[in-house]
Amino acid sequence: VFEMMDGFLKNDPVSLQKDILDHVEFTVARSRFSFDDFEAYQGMAHSVRDRLIERWHDTQQFFKKKDPKRLYYLSLEFLMGRSLSNSVINLGVRDQYMDALNQLGFSFEILAEQEGDAALGNGGLARLSACQMDSLATMDFPAWGYGLRYQFGLFRQVILDGFQHEQPDYWLNFGNPWEIERVDVSYAVKFYGTVEEKSLNGMNCKVWIPGETVEAVAYDNPIPGYGTRNTINLRLWAAKPSGQYDMESFGTGDYINAVIDRQKAETISSVLYPDDRSYQGKELRLKQQYFFVSASVQDIIRRFKDSHSSFDEFHEKIALQLTDTHPSLAIPEVIRVLVDEEQLSWKEACDIACKIFSFTTHTVVPEGLEKIPVDLLGSLLPRHLQIIYDINFSFMEELKQRFGLDYNRLSRMSIVEEGAVKNILMANLSMVVCHTVNGVSRVHLDTLKSKVFKDFYELWPQKFHHKTNGVTQRRWLVVSNPGLCGLISKWLGTDSWIREVDLLLGLREHAENEELQHEWRMVRRVNKIRLVEFIETMTGMKVSPDAMFDVQIKRIHEYKRQLLNILGIIHRYDCIKNMKDSERRRVVPRVCIIGGKAAPGYEMAKKIIKLCHSVGEMINNDPDIGDLLKLIFIPDYNVSVAEIVIPGSDLSQHISTAGHEASGTGSMKFLMNGCLLLATADGSTLEIIEEIGEENMFICGAKIHEVNMMREKGETIKMPLELARVVRMVRVGYFGHEEYFKPLCDSIESSGDFYLLGHDFPSYLEAQAAADMAFVNQKKWTKMSILNTAGSGKFSSDRTIGEYAEQTWGVEPCRCPF
Ligand SMILES: CCc1ccc([C@H](C)CC(=O)N[C@@H]2O[C@H](CO)[C@@H](O)[C@H](O)[C@H]2O)cc1
Numbered sequence: 001v002f003e004m005m006d007g008f009l010k011n012d013p014v015s016l017q018k019d020i021l022d023h024v025e026f027t028v029a030r031s032r033f034s035f036d037d038f039e040a041y042q043g044m045a046h047s048v049r050d051r052l053i054e055r056w057h058d059t060q061q062f063f064k065k066k067d068p069k070r071l072y073y074l075s076l077e078f079l080m081g082r083s084l085s086n087s088v089i090n091l092g093v094r095d096q097y098m099d100a101l102n103q104l105g106f107s108f109e110i111l112a113e114q115e116g117d118a119a120l121g122n123g124g125l126a127r128l129s130a131c132q133m134d135s136l137a138t139m140d141f142p143a144w145g146y147g148l149r150y151q152f153g154l155f156r157q158v159i160l161d162g163f164q165h166e167q168p169d170y171w172l173n174f175g176n177p178w179e180i181e182r183v184d185v186s187y188a189v190k191f192y193g194t195v196e197e198k199s200l201n202g203m204n205c206k207v208w209i210p211g212e213t214v215e216a217v218a219y220d221n222p223i224p225g226y227g228t229r230n231t232i233n234l235r236l237w238a239a240k241p242s243g244q245y246d247m248e249s250f251g252t253g254d255y256i257n258a259v260i261d262r263q264k265a266e267t268i269s270s271v272l273y274p275d276d277r278s279y280q281g282k283e284l285r286l287k288q289q290y291f292f293v294s295a296s297v298q299d300i301i302r303r304f305k306d307s308h309s310s311f312d313e314f315h316e317k318i319a320l321q322l323t324d325t326h327p328s329l330a331i332p333e334v335i336r337v338l339v340d341e342e343q344l345s346w347k348e349a350c351d352i353a354c355k356i357f358s359f360t361t362h363t364v365v366p367e368g369l370e371k372i373p374v375d376l377l378g379s380l381l382p383r384h385l386q387i388i389y390d391i392n393f394s395f396m397e398e399l400k401q402r403f404g405l406d407y408n409r410l411s412r413m414s415i416v417e418e419g420a421v422k423n424i425l426m427a428n429l430s431m432v433v434c435h436t437v438n439g440v441s442r443v444h445l446d447t448l449k450s451k452v453f454k455d456f457y458e459l460w461p462q463k464f465h466h467k468t469n470g471v472t473q474r475r476w477l478v479v480s481n482p483g484l485c486g487l488i489s490k491w492l493g494t495d496s497w498i499r500e501v502d503l504l505l506g507l508r509e510h511a512e513n514e515e516l517q518h519e520w521r522m523v524r525r526v527n528k529i530r531l532v533e534f535i536e537t538m539t540g541m542k543v544s545p546d547a548m549f550d551v552q553i554k555r556i557h558e559y560k561r562q563l564l565n566i567l568g569i570i571h572r573y574d575c576i577k578n579m580k581d582s583e584r585r586r587v588v589p590r591v592c593i594i595g596g597k598a599a600p601g602y603e604m605a606k607k608i609i610k611l612c613h614s615v616g617e618m619i620n621n622d623p624d625i626g627d628l629l630k631l632i633f634i635p636d637y638n639v640s641v642a643e644i645v646i647p648g649s650d651l652s653q654h655i656s657t658a659g660h661e662a663s664g665t666g667s668m669k670f671l672m673n674g675c676l677l678l679a680t681a682d683g684s685t686l687e688i689i690e691e692i693g694e695e696n697m698f699i700c701g702a703k704i705h706e707v708n709m710m711r712e713k714g715e716t717i718k719m720p721l722e723l724a725r726v727v728r729m730v731r732v733g734y735f736g737h738e739e740y741f742k743p744l745c746d747s748i749e750s751s752g753d754f755y756l757l758g759h760d761f762p763s764y765l766e767a768q769a770a771a772d773m774a775f776v777n778q779k780k781w782t783k784m785s786i787l788n789t790a791g792s793g794k795f796s797s798d799r800t801i802g803e804y805a806e807q808t809w810g811v812e813p814c815r816c817p818f
Contacts, residue, residue: 011096012096068812069811072319077323081643119171120153122274124663134223138798139813142811146296148236163609187294188216189239190213200343214291218295277599290329297330297334357430358808359434392414442466465807467804468795473501481523484527487516505793527648547591550650561757567757587628594634616630651676651771653678660755661685693791701764723748
């Protein structure tokens, strides 16, 4: 069967036209003679789906035959964005589809716009999971992703009078051609109830009698690799009422309540929690975590048992990656199934768990680490609480062996946090059992070793490593910037950089080549004009493509310092206002673009969004300023918006207070697209500086060690005059809403300026002035831009995944023969 692997579906334009029209008529059920762009999109999407399914089947068959060690990537969030463009590019059929559509009178770009984003995540961690799935597929690793199929993804951000409002994300309303509902793959997931002691053939064993059971149904999302036939699987679970009927309640006629009761089950996977800070003790959040973990573990063990008769090889055939602590209930769940259902001994089960689990943390601040109240866990998952207590007991014994009765250390490292409210510390549980703990950048690991997980590092230094994040160049260059993609292939004389990204280094020697520089600027100009049109569509604002496009797009957080950016813009505005005409002629026109969602309950972040609009309102309507300065807030920022904004950006800002950003991945996407970075020396930026040189960037602000020092000394920084002036403008109501903005001003002036805006403001303004200087010298700027792209290879998720596969998971490529 494998020999004739090229599949039955033909990809010549005529066959594609036929398949698209067939799906319009028979899948979308619209007459093939009259259908609109959205129906054409659906028809096309289903024809692409067919080609994904074909390769997905071949790949799964091949994995089954080869039985390689598999990697299971567990994440509660996957920010996939749109699939159409990425799929046809990775399948290598984009051009054929463009021809087929043209002949049918449709434009590929317009159809691609019809697709809604799959926004099943919040921010960095969620998009990283998506990028890593693309690299796992492209590098032929036998991997699976497991997550939750939220009915409602991340909220839609609607701005009314400058304020953020949240709207439900009905992303499934028009169906989803990129998923396959697997009614044949479902598992019962248990909650609540009690644990009984039973003796089974003389053995004492624990039996969990659940109080509630919910059905987990699989929805498979084929993930195609680029330049390979391998198409791996992202399996997302949806909650359905379980089959068991309690006839009793039906008997007594209150049928409606019984049905409503059962419907309740579906709420588990209904909505994504939109806050990427922390959740203390939300029961539904815990139910979501256990629901997807239990279904995934049952599925993984079922697949193993399909082709293995004992668990001896289990740890050689399976690697389980925990994306932060959100899936770490998988640890007690694996032990529960192996001991309670597969009758392995406690020791055997724990040994296996310690060999298969690895954990990556994505947070820097201890308060971001998840704690689960013991009462809540005890009532929802009584058996798991027992198992965690047992794990903690033997761990505490081991610590006493090692360090004696050092009670402070014991209580700091205990998985069970004593106190008024007893909590389970999920990070401690993960570090006790997992064989590897990874940070997401080199400096993040330093912070974990020296602060967040200091005790554990001293105990198990060999467990601690880092895998600096990466992003996929398929979506963030080939899909979102075809112009630059074509230019790079032309000058490198090959497009194999799309799989071997280090080939981008070959651009370095051409960085000052006039011809390349000219073509580079032309491509970027086209992308800027596309962004100008997008801004007008989204905000009604007309901006000039001649200005420098200065961009900050990411979730709104105080530590990411969008406020510093806005105060810098007020300073620039104030300076221009007080300039004589002669001076104004030397001003470098700027279009400042900010975008990002604030967690619904995060008031300070919402105030920052409103301040951005109020300042923009003033500047954009000030006749004195004209095109010298514009401030645009792009609403409803998501993956698809990023794909339009990033290729059209000249300068991007990554100005977190040093020591607060674990890695950052937005910076890497801008880097690949030749957009220069104005950044603090934080997270992965430190490694970007190494790759492309500080001379090709604009670095500012206190370094991590300086921040720590100032914090330890509790030094109060004298407020620089320039900053005091602009804060004063806000405080006195220059932009209105002074009461509403007061906490923002106080956060800088009176409550200690925790994020050091005062300390960093002067060097921030210097970096901005340096960017102005460089921008007017387009030859210099273009050279820097080319060198940014040339040095971006390290920040491909292919490099990240290669390191994980070799150093953490021990999995090998398993390439499906073409
Ligand atoms: C419990 C709620 C919750 C949900 C998500 C998260 C994420 C871990 C937050 C997040 O996205 N962290 C970001 O992860 C990126 C990928 O590693 C890093 O590049 C960012 O620096 C980090 O902030 C924390 C808490």
